[in-house]
Amino acid sequence: MILRNSLLFLLLIAFAAIIISLFSTNYSEAEQLGIVAKHYAENAKAEVGAPNLVSAVVVTYRGLDTLGEVVILFLTAAIIGFMLKSKHSVNNSDKRIKGSEILETAANALVPIIILFGSYIFINGHLSPGGGFQGGAVIASAFVLLVMAKANAKLSHKIISFTESVSGFSFVIIGVLGIILAAGFLDNTFLPLGKYGSIISAGAIPIIYIFIGLKVGSELTSIVNNLKESQNIEI
Amino acid sequence: MIQLIIAIVLGMIMILMAGVAIYHKKLKVAIIAAGAVSLFASILYILLAAPDVALTEASIGSGLSVVIFFYVLNKIRKYDTEK
Amino acid sequence: MIFSLVNISLIIGILLVLAGIWAAITQKNIIKIIIGFSLFDTGIHIIMVALGYVKNNTAPILDSENLRTGTADKIVDPIPQALVLTAIVIGLGVTALMLVYALKMYREKKSLNINSFKDLKW
Numbered sequence: 001m002i003l004r005n006s007l008l009f010l011l012l013i014a015f016a017a018i019i020i021s022l023f024s025t026n027y028s029e030a031e032q033l034g035i036v037a038k039h040y041a042e043n044a045k046a047e048v049g050a051p052n053l054v055s056a057v058v059v060t061y062r063g064l065d066t067l068g069e070v071v072i073l074f075l076t077a078a079i080i081g082f083m084l085k086s087k088h089s090v091n092n093s094d095k096r097i098k099g100s101e102i103l104e105t106a107a108n109a110l111v112p113i114i115i116l117f118g119s120y121i122f123i124n125g126h127l128s129p130g131g132g133f134q135g136g137a138v139i140a141s142a143f144v145l146l147v148m149a150k151a152n153a154k155l156s157h158k159i160i161s162f163t164e165s166v167s168g169f170s171f172v173i174i175g176v177l178g179i180i181l182a183a184g185f186l187d188n189t190f191l192p193l194g195k196y197g198s199i200i201s202a203g204a205i206p207i208i209y210i211f212i213g214l215k216v217g218s219e220l221t222s223i224v225n226n227l228k229e230s231q232n233i234e235i
Numbered sequence: 236m237i238q239l240i241i242a243i244v245l246g247m248i249m250i251l252m253a254g255v256a257i258y259h260k261k262l263k264v265a266i267i268a269a270g271a272v273s274l275f276a277s278i279l280y281i282l283l284a285a286p287d288v289a290l291t292e293a294s295i296g297s298g299l300s301v302v303i304f305f306y307v308l309n310k311i312r313k314y315d316t317e318k
Numbered sequence: 319m320i321f322s323l324v325n326i327s328l329i330i331g332i333l334l335v336l337a338g339i340w341a342a343i344t345q346k347n348i349i350k351i352i353i354g355f356s357l358f359d360t361g362i363h364i365i366m367v368a369l370g371y372v373k374n375n376t377a378p379i380l381d382s383e384n385l386r387t388g389t390a391d392k393i394v395d396p397i398p399q400a401l402v403l404t405a406i407v408i409g410l411g412v413t414a415l416m417l418v419y420a421l422k423m424y425r426e427k428k429s430l431n432i433n434s435f436k437d438l439k440w
Contacts, residue, residue: 011342023325023328023332028322028324028325029372029373037395053393057399079415083417128379129286133295133407137295197381227310227335231313248325250330257357266353272360274343285399289415291406295409296410300414303414307417308349311421311430
């Protein structure tokens, strides 16, 4: 075992030495953008109308990848819910220690503010750093705080899955509207582009990001909620 | 120049934290060290001019993933003490 | 040899990837193996973002007036950042999936040691 580990260690060290020498001497950072990135930088204002180029790439230029990514996240959330489902009935006697008073008061004050901040992040996703994924994660962390502070807080599975399915469905519907009214799937120009840099602009990007944010937020919340509810069940 | 120094310091802290995450005996400390690696990585993303990625890494890598690790760890530990 | 920000980031990324591989190969505890995979993820993301960096340029957000003319010379590459953005979220989902599967495995053998799972060996 020790022999195997030391052999592996030597192998990894050799690998590291080769790659680090390649990276540190022969590689220097690029002086200018590649062709595709240059196209995006020069034409994004006219084609998409979003100042944040990362949002433009995520939602419009590579929107199909984002759809696939959201589907993968949905699948993982569904598999986790399926695996954590137990045959035993839920043990109702809640043995969890209550959160301290400081934690509960702070949760009461902070949860609405964190949710507001999360929605700010994904509504402004096309103007400033941020977007649906970050906003959804922030909203999910607000629900984590709620679930941790209050021992008997129960999040409704129905509301979570309703939000998730409605926002996912609307995401696809907006993509199909792009085929019908504009150039292709997930094209955002079927709505007017508006004034560059204002909050209602960039066509359908803010709407798509709101739906992505709701979907990611409800999926991550459902993962955490499933894990929390399984704490009292015998594994 | 100051960016280089910050990057080197961040890198040293991250490698140290990765070592702690791999070799510490207590799983709690290991999980928190793995979260700290993500947190310092998000500062490195700011230096690399990627604020979007930094936001994502800070909220997901060092927030939610640590919480999920702790839920699973708590469930395993609870079973151990009951047995 | 002159180090720049990108070279240092690439070296940090490579070292994190190797630390992740090392943890996944040598550790016996399943939770430690999953931690190794998440370190591997972080390293790969740092490498990908560093490869898209362009010298002395700013973030790809065309916000102020002076960025709107001659844009292509002033910003870094947005495509690796968009890739990494989605990769981080998928990484969380996959990590959660691995953890729940580890829970299932623990239920079978009442042990987190990888050496007690020998059902596929013969």
